[in-house]
Amino acid sequence: MIPLRIKVETEADQPFVVRLRSFEADPREQISPFDAALERVGPEGAHYAGEGGPIKVLGIDPSKVDGDVLLVNPRRGTADRLIRNTSQHNTFLVTERCDQVCLMCSQPPKKHHVDLFPYFETAALLAPEGATIGISGGEPTLFKAQLFEFLRRVLDARPDLSFHVLTNGQHFGEGDREAMGRIDLGRVAWGIPLYSREPAIHDKIVGKAGAHERLLENVALMCRLGAQIELRTVLMLPNADGLPQLARFIASTLPFIRTWAIMQMENIGFGRMNWKTLFYDSSEGFEVVGRSLDLVRSRGIDAWLYNFPLCTVPEPYRNLAPSTISDWKRAYRGECEGCSLKTRCGGFFEWHPADHGYGNLGAIQ
Ligand code: SF4
Structure with missing residues (x-):
């Protein structure tokens, strides 16, 4: 690694x-x-x-x-x-605090917080030309005043840079209009998780009552403010059957989002603890995924598969499964020896267990 x-x-x-x-x-x-x-x-x-x-x-x-x-x-x-010069996967972890406790969280929250924004600003200003920098946590918008100011200052100073911010979308409000208005939002993508059309399922997954309602209000608000939204849905046993219903909802109610990403689980943190009750084997049950992708894409919305090994995806959908696992945590297994797709396949998370998971995978000749 x-x-x-x-x-x-x-x-x-x-x-x-x-x-x-x-x-x-x-x-x-x-x-x-x-x-x-x-x-x-x-x-x-x-x-x-x-x-x-x-x-x-x-x-x-x-x-x-x-x-x-x-x-x-x-x-x-x-x-x-903080910045690896030759990598496309540089991310600043701005806090380990979070107000949600997602069942499959790969980075379980901690109470302790140290403000590193001044160091992140210096580092971002030294980033290679044209870099996209990830911002993640914990929940970065728990410190949104510092985050907004950081984005504004770096984007003003470096017109070539862009950011991808992972956020649970719970903490935006009308009061952010002015601060957001000062940021070049064309160079910031906001990755926001939405797990289900059903509020009860979403709230149970994120461990927070009322989170679904708040999320939908804030996604609409952010789009009104000009933010680019990438909705993210981790595919799991509790939400897999409802994926087509969520796809219909996105197509009809949220057509202004930039991207929908259906994601496979990561076997670490709470994801490892809850693996047996959460992991959905999409290599055996791709039908709900394929139907959902078709539905959303037919309405002109970009939809992608993140963290899916290519051999677990039926051939017609493989072009929608880019290599998304960060270079420092990507691994290939014995089955990948001699696979013709290896150069464009994202493989597995380093910690994906050899004896858990996909029933149907193997080298493609
Ligand atoms: S065998 Fe390995 S390299 Fe080939 S598609 Fe599957 S996961 Fe990717």
């Missing part, structure tokens, strides 16, 4: 952001005060130096972190790779 946290040594005593330069920078690129250049590589690590002082990076080849933007925590002797 690609490491997101690496070991470092530094003389600093406070956290700081730095961009590593393992090779001479392209002369067209601007060198920033946050850059640290590689000076030498020894058996004990790679030595970098910049305006912020020396930093030693341990246990990883300097070529693999060239251009990476790190948040260094000197006391722990670690650095989080």
Whole structure:
């Protein structure tokens, strides 16, 4: 698995952001005060130096972190790779707090919160040209004043960047009109989960009474404010049968959304604890999925399959199943040996158990 946290040594005593330069920078690129250049590589690590002082990076080849933007925590002797230069899957985890307790949550909420927005802003400004940066949690909009200001400032300063924000959609209101109006919303997609047309099913999945009603009010409000919405539905046993009903509802009532994503589950966090009662084997029961996709797409709305291994999807729908699992948590299994689809298949989550899940998968020749 690609490491997101690496070991470092530094003389600093406070956290700081730095961009590593393992090779001479392209002369067209601007060198920033946050850059640290590689000076030498020894058996004990790679030595970098910049305006912020020396930093030693341990246990990883300097070529693999060239251009990476790190948040260094000197006391722990670690650095989080906030931006990996060559990756399309950079995400800032802005909080681990959340007001929902979803049955399949891959990142169960914690009470503790540290405001890292100033570091995220610095890191985003150092991101490679044209990057899309993910924002996730926990629930990022629990800190929406900071989030809105962060988006505004970064998007104003970097016209080439865009963001994808994962949110439960519970915390928007009319009072956000002004703050949202200052953000270039054309460069922000909001990924919002909607699990069912039935309020009781949705509320049970997210562990919050009234969440469905609030969500629909806020999706409508956000669209009125000009936000681009990607509705997300994790496919599970409690909502699989109702998927066509949800598709009809989206097609008739929410045609203004940008995208609908039907997603497969991730076997980690609460998702692992509740796997047996939640996992829906779409390799054996694709009919509800296919019918729902057809319905929504026939009304001109984009609909996609996220996190579906291609061999579990009938051939006519495989073009709707892009490789969506982030590079650092993507894995392939023994069955994938020699599969002709491997280069465009997203495979599995690293932690997907070999003995649980799909009844029908295997290499496509
Ligand atoms: S066998 Fe592996 S690589 Fe091939 S389609 Fe299935 S999951 Fe993807």
